[in-house]
Amino acid sequence: MSTTKIPQDNIAEGKRKHCEMMETCSSNNQADEDDSFVRLVPHHTEMMSACTSGNHDLILSLLNHATSKDSSGITRRLLASQQDPATGKSPLMLAATNGHLQICKTLLEEGAPWNALDRFGRCAGNYATDNEHWEVVNLLVEYGTRAELILGASIRLERQMNSTNSAAASSAMVAKMDDKATNFVSTSVSHQPCTKPDYLVQTNVRYDAANTILLDDDNDAVMMEWERPLMEAHASFLAGNAHNDTDPTPSVRKRVLNIGFGLGIVDTAIQAYNPSLHVIVEAHPTVYNKMIQDGWDQKQNVRICFGRWQDELPKLIEEGIVFDGIFYDTYGEHFTDLEDFHALMVNSLAKPNGVYSFFNGLAPDNLFFHGVACNCIKTQLSHLGLDTEFLPCHIQVDEKVWDGVRRKYWHGRDTYYLPLITWKKQ
Numbered sequence: 455m456s457t458t459k460i461p462q463d464n465i466a467e468g469k470r471k472h473c474e475m476m477e478t479c480s481s482n483n484q485a486d487e488d489d490s491f492v493r494l495v496p497h498h499t500e501m502m503s504a505c506t507s508g509n510h511d512l513i514l515s516l517l518n519h520a521t522s523k524d525s526s527g528i529t530r531r532l533l534a535s536q537q538d539p540a541t542g543k544s545p546l547m548l549a550a551t552n553g554h555l556q557i558c559k560t561l562l563e564e565g566a567p568w569n570a571l572d573r574f575g576r577c578a579g580n581y582a583t584d585n586e587h588w589e590v591v592n593l594l595v596e597y598g599t600r601a602e603l604i605l606g607a608s609i610r611l612e613r614q615m616n617s618t619n620s621a622a623a624s625s626a627m628v629a630k631m632d633d634k635a636t637n638f639v640s641t642s643v644s645h646q647p648c649t650k651p652d653y654l655v656q657t658n659v660r661y662d663a664a665n666t667i668l669l670d671d672d673n674d675a676v677m678m679e680w681e682r683p684l685m686e687a688h689a690s691f692l693a694g695n696a697h698n699d700t701d702p703t704p705s706v707r708k709r710v711l712n713i714g715f716g717l718g719i720v721d722t723a724i725q726a727y728n729p730s731l732h733v734i735v736e737a738h739p740t741v742y743n744k745m746i747q748d749g750w751d752q753k754q755n756v757r758i759c760f761g762r763w764q765d766e767l768p769k770l771i772e773e774g775i776v777f778d779g780i781f782y783d784t785y786g787e788h789f790t791d792l793e794d795f796h797a798l799m800v801n802s803l804a805k806p807n808g809v810y811s812f813f814n815g816l817a818p819d820n821l822f823f824h825g826v827a828c829n830c831i832k833t834q835l836s837h838l839g840l841d842t843e844f845l846p847c848h849i850q851v852d853e854k855v856w857d858g859v860r861r862k863y864w865h866g867r868d869t870y871y872l873p874l875i876t877w878k879k880q
């Protein structure tokens with residue numbers, strides 16, 4: 455974690471759309487299961503007490519004893535991970551609450567899931583954060599990041615294999631992945647999407663009269679007006695003189711690429727900086743029609759690419775266009791789409807001063823998972839030669855904005871972590 459400003463507040467929350475990589479934590483959660491079927495492993499109570507009091511020797515001895523009784527190792531693993539049926543508390547949560555770093559390490563090595571949730575929707579990382587046990591927080595972030603990256607890589611591999619195999623083989627793979635996602639002793643959360651794969655082909659969208667909300671057929675919000683200050687902050691980083699408040703318009707006009715028009719908020723903010731080139735990639739026909747209706751195609755410095763970024767960005771790269779600022783904010787896409795975007799986007803980001811950002815809706819429901827997801831992205835972007843910082847931005851959202859919206863995607867959190875991504879300095 456070192457220098458990154460990883461969010462570490464202790465407020466659980468929710469959030470929309472793409473990148474909801476940690477969404478399935480609750481399905482890994484033993485506490486959700488019917489109590490009547492939970493048979494407690496022998497010495498569960500002693501284990502829980504030892505995790506609370508910090509008796510590492512007793513924990514090691516209980517684990518060894520479990521193995522001597524059960525050569526398969528299942529009992530040992532259960533002992534390290536089993537959650538209390540009433541509260542959902544796990545040994546790891548108790549050790550994390552009390553700041554027992556070595557015990558947390560032992561439990562993780564024994565297969566305790568870092569991301570299990572209790573009946574209050576809290577994970578070990580939330581409890582470590584609440585109690586300011588920063589070494590434990592860092593351990594859990596590092597462990598969660600590794601687990602997520604490994605699982606993500608394996609899912610990606612399976613998907614690649616699927617695409618070359620028959621439909622039958624493919625559905626068998628999907629079933630296997632689903633098994634993984636619901637296995638409560640798994641140390642990784644699934645990348646099972648909270649996405650809308652049919653969004654672009656089947657889902658219509660509509661704007662309200664005041665142009666303050668874009669809703670899909672399910673009354674889920676594609677974009678909302680309250681995000682304006684965040685979009686303006688993104689635009690300032692991408693197209694402006696982000697570090698010069700008194701002279702926000704840059705002396706050198708920028709070339710900017712935005713993926714996803716939505717309400718046009720970020721594009722309007724980008725236009726205020728008078729970029730030399732402003733490319734907007736938008737795939738939804740209704741949104742595209744709105745852009746034309748509002749005259750975006752008539753603007754001197756604007757070029758609209760109507761289509762999915764997956765198809766349009768390779769063409770821009772082929773043309774040899776490079777950008778000083780790139781922004782990604784789509785809808786209905788998955789974390790792996792964001793990863794794919796990153797791998798492609800670096801080919802069109804100007805060196806050495808190009809900057810990149812994305813709407814940070816990662817792992818919305820729990821701030822600790824959000825921190826882990828941010829760390830995953832930071833690690834991945836680092837492999838692409840990029841540095842990532844997260845700028846905390848204050849945001850206030852009035853409860854009334856959710857009237858008529860099916861799923862609330864922001865739950866009172868007042869800090870948004872804006873990704874500031876630059877090329878690494880040589």
Ligand SMILES: C[S@@+](CC[C@H](N)C(=O)[O-])C[C@H]1O[C@@H](n2cnc3c(N)ncnc32)[C@H](O)[C@@H]1O
Pocket residue numbers: 654676677685713714715716717718719720721735736737738741761762763764783784785786787
């Ligand atoms: C959240 S909105 C963007 C909001 C925008 N940042 C703003 O300031 O109003 C997401 C937009 O991405 C578009 N979109 C979704 N998937 C896309 C894809 N694969 N390629 C291009 N656009 C996409 C949606 O149609 C929608 O207009």
